[in-house]
Amino acid sequence: KNIETVLSEDLDETTADIDKRLEELQTELIQKANLKEAYDNIVNEIYRLRDLRQETLSRNALRQDKRDRIAEMTDFLNTQTGDITEFDDKLVRKLVEKVIVYDDWLVVEFKSGLEINVHP
Numbered sequence: 001k002n003i004e005t006v007l008s009e010d011l012d013e014t015t016a017d018i019d020k021r022l023e024e025l026q027t028e029l030i031q032k033a034n035l036k037e038a039y040d041n042i043v044n045e046i047y048r049l050r051d052l053r054q055e056t057l058s059r060n061a062l063r064q065d066k067r068d069r070i071a072e073m074t075d076f077l078n079t080q081t082g083d084i085t086e087f088d089d090k091l092v093r094k095l096v097e098k099v100i101v102y103d104d105w106l107v108v109e110f111k112s113g114l115e116i117n118v119h120p
Contacts, residue, residue: 069112
C-alpha cells in the first residue's frame with residue numbers, strides 16, 4: 001500500500017507555466033528598461049519564479065530517485081523464487097536501510113525511503 005501511495009502521489013510537477021511567466025516577465029523587463037521605467041517588482045518576481053522553478057525541478061528529481069529505488073526493490077523481489085520461510089540476510093541487506101527499536105515498537109526504514117511502524 002505504501003508503494004502505491006508513493007507512486008500515485010509522485011507525479012512530476014511541470015515547469016511550463018513558470019517558464020512561460022518568466023518569459024513574459026523578461027520581455028516586460030526589457031521593455032521597461034528601454035523606456036527607463038521602474039522595474040524592481042518585475043526583477044523580484046523573476047527571482048522568485050527562478051527559485052520556484054529550481055525547487056520544482058529538485059522535487060521532481062527526488063521523486064524520480066524514489067521511483068527508481070522502488071523499481072529496483074520491486075525488480076529484486078520479482079527475481080526471488082519461492083516463499084521466504086526464514087531470515088534472509090541478502091534480502092534484508094538489499095531492502096532495509098535501518099531498523100529503529102523503541103520500547104513498544106519498531107520502525108523499519110527501507111532503502112526506497114518508505115517507513116513501516118511495527119507494533120507487537
